[in-house]
Amino acid sequence: MSAQSNYRDVFDATAHPDARKAWLPRMKIAAIEQFEALGFPTTRDEDWHFTSVSPIAERTFKPVRPSPSTLTAADLAPFTYGQSDWHLLVFVNGHYEPALSSFAQLDVDAQVMTFSEAFKEAPELLAERLGTLAPRTQAFTALNTAFMADGVVIRVPVDIALEAPVHILHLTDAHATNASQHPRTLVIAERGAQVTLVESFATIGGGTYFTNHVAEVIVGDGARVDHYKVQREGGAAYHVGTTQATQGRDSIYHSFSFATGAQLSRTNVYAKLLGENCEVRLNGLYALEEAQHADHQTFVEHIAPSCSSREVYKGILDGTSHGVFNGKVFVHPEAQKTDGKQTNKALLLSEGARVDSKPQLEIFADDVKCTHGATVGRLDDMALFYMKSRGIGADRARALLTYAFAAEVLELIELEPLKVALEALLFERFIPPDAA
Amino acid sequence: MLKIDNLTANVADKQILKGISLAVNPGEVHAIMGPNGSGKSTLAQVIAGHPGYEVTGGTVTFEGQDLLDMDAEVRAQAGIFLAFQYPVEIPGVSNAYFLRAAYNEIRKARGEEEVDPMEFLDVMTEKLKIVEMTEEMLQRSVNAGFSGGEKKRNEILQMAVLEPTLAILDETDSGLDIDALRIVAEGVNKLKRPDRSTIVVTHYQRLLNYIVPDYVHVLAQGRIIRSGGKELALELEERGYDWLLDTAGASA
Numbered sequence: 001m002s003a004q005s006n007y008r009d010v011f012d013a014t015a016h017p018d019a020r021k022a023w024l025p026r027m028k029i030a031a032i033e034q035f036e037a038l039g040f041p042t043t044r045d046e047d048w049h050f051t052s053v054s055p056i057a058e059r060t061f062k063p064v065r066p067s068p069s070t071l072t073a074a075d076l077a078p079f080t081y082g083q084s085d086w087h088l089l090v091f092v093n094g095h096y097e098p099a100l101s102s103f104a105q106l107d108v109d110a111q112v113m114t115f116s117e118a119f120k121e122a123p124e125l126l127a128e129r130l131g132t133l134a135p136r137t138q139a140f141t142a143l144n145t146a147f148m149a150d151g152v153v154i155r156v157p158v159d160i161a162l163e164a165p166v167h168i169l170h171l172t173d174a175h176a177t178n179a180s181q182h183p184r185t186l187v188i189a190e191r192g193a194q195v196t197l198v199e200s201f202a203t204i205g206g207g208t209y210f211t212n213h214v215a216e217v218i219v220g221d222g223a224r225v226d227h228y229k230v231q232r233e234g235g236a237a238y239h240v241g242t243t244q245a246t247q248g249r250d251s252i253y254h255s256f257s258f259a260t261g262a263q264l265s266r267t268n269v270y271a272k273l274l275g276e277n278c279e280v281r282l283n284g285l286y287a288l289e290e291a292q293h294a295d296h297q298t299f300v301e302h303i304a305p306s307c308s309s310r311e312v313y314k315g316i317l318d319g320t321s322h323g324v325f326n327g328k329v330f331v332h333p334e335a336q337k338t339d340g341k342q343t344n345k346a347l348l349l350s351e352g353a354r355v356d357s358k359p360q361l362e363i364f365a366d367d368v369k370c371t372h373g374a375t376v377g378r379l380d381d382m383a384l385f386y387m388k389s390r391g392i393g394a395d396r397a398r399a400l401l402t403y404a405f406a407a408e409v410l411e412l413i414e415l416e417p418l419k420v421a422l423e424a425l426l427f428e429r430f431i432p433p434d435a436a
Numbered sequence: 437m438l439k440i441d442n443l444t445a446n447v448a449d450k451q452i453l454k455g456i457s458l459a460v461n462p463g464e465v466h467a468i469m470g471p472n473g474s475g476k477s478t479l480a481q482v483i484a485g486h487p488g489y490e491v492t493g494g495t496v497t498f499e500g501q502d503l504l505d506m507d508a509e510v511r512a513q514a515g516i517f518l519a520f521q522y523p524v525e526i527p528g529v530s531n532a533y534f535l536r537a538a539y540n541e542i543r544k545a546r547g548e549e550e551v552d553p554m555e556f557l558d559v560m561t562e563k564l565k566i567v568e569m570t571e572e573m574l575q576r577s578v579n580a581g582f583s584g585g586e587k588k589r590n591e592i593l594q595m596a597v598l599e600p601t602l603a604i605l606d607e608t609d610s611g612l613d614i615d616a617l618r619i620v621a622e623g624v625n626k627l628k629r630p631d632r633s634t635i636v637v638t639h640y641q642r643l644l645n646y647i648v649p650d651y652v653h654v655l656a657q658g659r660i661i662r663s664g665g666k667e668l669a670l671e672l673e674e675r676g677y678d679w680l681l682d683t684a685g686a687s688a
């Protein structure tokens with residue numbers, strides 16, 4: 001365990017301009033100490049059994065200084081889903097780019113701003129809420145807290161609906177080679193508030209870099225948050241991301257995770273159902289090829305009674321890729337009338353692809369309905385033959401069935417332009433161009 | 437058009453077809469009848485090119501070409517169509533997309549231009565009328581959640597769109613009420629042309645009141661044990677298969 005001590009050196013060598021807010025350096029120092037104490041997880045850790053992070057642990061990725069971005073709005077086009085009327089916050093190599101960002105008119109008194117702005121305009125927001133949700137016992141989260149340079153805070157006040165979705169786009173370019181970025185997001189939807197958030201990760205460089213993202217989402221009583229994550233990092237990148245949501249009574253939290261990028265990725269989506277009668281949906285789709293490795297972990301903690309949780313995760317694996325899915329559901333003794341359903345399906349397109357799926361139900365209440373189902377399969381031979389018998393060639397038939405497998409879960413995306421964009425992305429990926 | 441000569445085929449190492457010979461000329465309608473499990477669907481699937489059926493002997497030629505040498509999609513492109521006894525559900529692929537993909541493949545094979553979705557919609561408007569279905573069903577996934585009757589009508593719709601030279605209908609009439617039966621039969625009859633042929637696999641004589649066969653064959657235990665004109669179907673309706681099986685057993 002020597003790898004993490006490098007991060008201490010990097011930490012100590014980093015200037016901490018945020019020192020003017022005493023609580024922040026304190027929090028960061030506590031975090032790096034926590035990280036040192038925890039060390040990177042190993043495959044002996046139950047939660048990391050199928051995923052070795054040694055490629056990340058064995059090298060030291062350092063944050064890069066902001067450098068004047070050469071990117072233009074045109075460079076962003078492939079990543080903005082054709083939407084110009086969303087609130088767009090662009091980060092390049094971990095640093096906010098005001099010139100590339102744009103805000104739709106905020107006709108309500110909601111706040112959408114970077115941490116730097118928040119320190120000036122609403123310092124109490126961060127002081128009170130930042131770091132209150134993110135699981136402290138996870139090394140990557142501690143690392144994020146220690147190194148986060150900037151982030152985005154969204155606060156939607158009582159009974160306000162933020163009309164336009166907020167899109168936080170994290171781009172890396174060639175400067176990011178061997179660099180790390182530790183983006184952070186804080187969402188506070190107060191009682192009855194509504195907001196849609198899209199977080200995208202993409203690259204215009206393709207070098208080896210490490211993204212370590214943390215999002216904290218507070219869903220107040222009767223509030224609704226729709227939260228999309230699109231992970232399209234470069235093929236040489238490493239990506240670790242943790243989202244922790246807490247839900248008040250009668251609230252709704254919908255999460256969708258889309259992942260096609262990175263050579264090694266781990267995506268955690270955790271929801272704590274604190275109030276009665278709330279609804280959580282954790283859905284996701286990943287598509288891997290070559291030697292990609294993607295690990296998804298979800299954790300729904302039913303603390304209050306009468307909540308429903310729905311999960312559908314699907315994976316498409318080609319080449320020698322490896323997918324891991326671990327869906328945990330924990331039902332506390334007080335959480336009677338819990339209604340939980342989890343489905344996890346993987347489609348293997350090659351002999352060399354592999355998936356490890358582990359549903360984990362721990363139920364301590366007696367009046368609950370919890371089901372889970374996991375399947376790993378290949379393309380349906382009957383359907384393939386049926387298509388061929390109509391003149392559709394074998395490759396095309398396979399592509400269509402693969403796309404259809406994915407489309408079924410993309411259907412669950414309620415943000416129409418995003419759904420259309422992701423469908424198009426997969427369509428392009430699976431359907432040969434002459435066949436479209 | 438289609439010439440089958442002494443065809444034998446196995447499923448899971450068990451011989452199912454035990455020497456079938458059959459010749460279908462352009463414009464002809466042939467009916468194949470026979471008890472359950474006699475090998476009717478096997479024959480249909482072998483002609484369509486299902487890889488799960490192992491041809492162990494004999495020949496099949498279609499318009500002079502060795503059919504057994506062709507992949508299933510090539511056979512379809514050459515003009516063979518099988519209406520499945522059990523149509524397959526394909527969740528996530530819309531009927532519209534599926535049909536247009538198939539239509540364009542077959543047009544390409546015939547050296548014709550492909551059509552775009554708008555042009556295709558015009559084609560479909562006509563074809564949907566034949567099977568009395570609405571545009572709404574084009575947006576549904578192929579056969580997914582369709583009732584038995586809808587699935588069978590969808591097969592006929594596909595046939596109407598692809599306009600095959602040889603259509604094989606495998607028990608398309610099973611489980612249909614009289615209205616659906618009429619729709620299916622009319623679909624088949626509308627397609628009829630002197631250069632197109634049909635093989636109707638059926639259990640019941642009643643379909644043959646609508647689609648009048650030129651020849652009727654009885655398939656039992658992997659062999660064609662009797663062939664005749666359309667009156668043979670009536671005789672079977674009256675007497676069942678047992679009398680034939682007895683004769684076949686005696687002569688075997």
Ligand SMILES: Nc1ncnc2c1ncn2[C@@H]1O[C@H](COP(=O)(O)OP(=O)(O)O)[C@@H](O)[C@H]1O
Pocket residue numbers: 447448452470471472473474475476477478479
């Ligand atoms: N996939 C299969 N695996 C094993 N046996 C099969 C399979 N398909 C058909 N058979 C067997 O082949 C025989 C003929 O079946 P089939 O061609 O479906 O008959 P029919 O259509 O005349 O009712 C039956 O005994 C059936 O059990």
Ligand SMILES: [Mg+2]
Pocket residue numbers: 476477478521606607
């Ligand atoms: Mg049959």
